[in-house]
Amino acid sequence: MEPNDDRQLRDLLQEWQTPAIPASLEQRVFKPHRSWGFLLHGSIRVPVPVLYCLIALLMFAGWRMSVRTSQTAPCVANCDHTTSGAC
Amino acid sequence: MTDEDFRDTFHRHKAVVHRFAYRITGSSSIAEDIVQDCFLILWRKPAAYDPRRGGMQAFLLGVARNLVLKRWRKERPHEPLEDEACSMQPLSIRDDGRAEAVERAVLMLPPLQREAVVLAEYEEMTLEEIAFATNTELAAVKSRLHRGRQNLRRMLAPLLEPKGTCYGTK
Numbered sequence: 001m002e003p004n005d006d007r008q009l010r011d012l013l014q015e016w017q018t019p020a021i022p023a024s025l026e027q028r029v030f031k032p033h034r035s036w037g038f039l040l041h042g043s044i045r046v047p048v049p050v051l052y053c054l055i056a057l058l059m060f061a062g063w064r065m066s067v068r069t070s071q072t073a074p075c076v077a078n079c080d081h082t083t084s085g086a087c
Numbered sequence: 088m089t090d091e092d093f094r095d096t097f098h099r100h101k102a103v104v105h106r107f108a109y110r111i112t113g114s115s116s117i118a119e120d121i122v123q124d125c126f127l128i129l130w131r132k133p134a135a136y137d138p139r140r141g142g143m144q145a146f147l148l149g150v151a152r153n154l155v156l157k158r159w160r161k162e163r164p165h166e167p168l169e170d171e172a173c174s175m176q177p178l179s180i181r182d183d184g185r186a187e188a189v190e191r192a193v194l195m196l197p198p199l200q201r202e203a204v205v206l207a208e209y210e211e212m213t214l215e216e217i218a219f220a221t222n223t224e225l226a227a228v229k230s231r232l233h234r235g236r237q238n239l240r241r242m243l244a245p246l247l248e249p250k251g252t253c254y255g256t257k
Contacts, residue, residue, distance in 0.1 A: 016189040018109045028123050029097060029180050046217055068097055068129060083104075 088133035097126055100144055103210060104151050109157050110205045113194045121158075125151045145212070145220040152202055152221055159198055169199040169231070175238040180245045193240040200235035207232050 046054075090097075104125055108118035128150055129136065136146045159166075175195060182187050192199060202221060206212045214232070218225045240247065 006236070006240070009236065010208060010244070012185065012190055012243060012246055013193070013204075013239070015186045017186065017192065018106045019115055020246075021105045022119065025101070025105070025119050025122060026097075028119070029126050030094070032147075 088130070089136065093130055093133075094128075096129065100147050101126075103144055104147050107148055107205060107210065110193060110209060111152075111198070111202055112158075113190065117158070121151050121154050124154050134199060141216070141219040147218050148206065148210070149220040149222060155202075156198065167197070169197055175242045177244045178194065178242045180234050185246055188246060193241055195242065196235050196238055200231050200238065203228055203231040204235040204239065 101122060105118055105122050108121035108125075109115060112118055112121070125147055129147065136143065140146075175192075178188055178192055187208065193204065196204060199221075203217060206217045206220065207214075212220070214225055214228050217223075217232075218228045223231075
């Protein structure tokens, strides 16, 4: 087994150098936080039960709308334009 | 943490976090993303840093490490982070040079061995500092570092002078 302080291996490893840090990195970290950006690019995590509730609410609202529309819709078939003038 | 403290911390530690992220991921763009996320976490939750538990550098490296591993798990959910049985074969040294061979060898190590090697060999951190930064038991750090160095010796054997020891090439 090789000793842990293998000088030869260490010297060889040091030949791999990393690139310099780009100047843009500082701008990225210190750029002013724009809350409007969140509206375009942001994301939120929604728990699945909350998602189910939202879907159920939407379906219920849609059903209510459709019921209300069918109740208030004029009966075109029985409409007599000649007597009432309008439906 | 005041704005001035934050700027001071950024300028003092950005290089080490960037070096670490680059050597772990092998990608400049990912390393930049990691550095940015790392410092944004510090800015948003400065209380997460407890000076009694260790230095700022080890804390930031720990944050960067968690971000890297999160990315790794997302991209490769079925690949293990640590492969104890992993035994590397000597690299075929191409014309791309010694530095590139070292880069390839380090990036081929399993992630947990790689981080231990990078922190010990390149950042010259002690075993205790690595254990703190990686939130790992000291014995596990020693073991990963030992296996990582063994694997590097095997892979880089063509570039290392023989010292009467078989590196797996014979």
